[in-house]
Amino acid sequence: EKVASYLIRSPISLERLSYNDQNANVTYQGKRDVYNFHPLTFLAQLSLHIANHGEQMVRYYGWYSNKKRGMRKKVGTINKPLALQEDLTDYQKSCRKRWAALIRKIYEVDPLICPKCGAMMKIVSAIEDDIAIHKILSHLGLLNSRNRSPPQVITTPWEKESNYFSDYIPDIEVYCRDI
Secondary structure, three states: OOOHHHOOOOOOOHHHEEEEOOOOEEEEEOOOOEEEEOHHHHHHHHHOOOOOOOOOOOOOOHHHOHHHHHHHHHHOOOOOOOOOHHHOOHHHHHHHHOHHHHHHHHHOOOOOEOOOOOOEOOOOOOOOOHHHHHHHHHHHOOOOOOOOOOOOOOOOHHHHOOOOOOOOOOOHHHHHOOO
């Protein structure tokens, strides 16, 4: 599971993968060929798909690219809602009014109950301006940006144990040959 967390999507299909206990080998059925690996060789091949530290694996194009986001930020359209209130249909407006009921149903907490006195609150307006939100949260003391500690250093199992690897070391032909 830890190895899989480094991958965006699996490089292999688990339906095509099998392990033979008798021969102690991993079999992968490709589209045309069947590949047999020693378990450590298979893990070595699979680990080639793990990104190096700081390596970019996903690139964003179009609307999500850094350049386009920077251009929108310069113009000031980065935080503009895509749909204006006037453009919404009656159904969409009714859905927006039911947000408190949905939060109550899912999280089992009523968002309209005052956390201090327990009285029922009434929605007066929706604040969408970033500066106003920033001022309100800083006044309430909820905007503290806490300095977080650096990430924990994760050591791999083979750094802890010198005898982690078995005596089996695959030859370069194992990686280069066409099975």
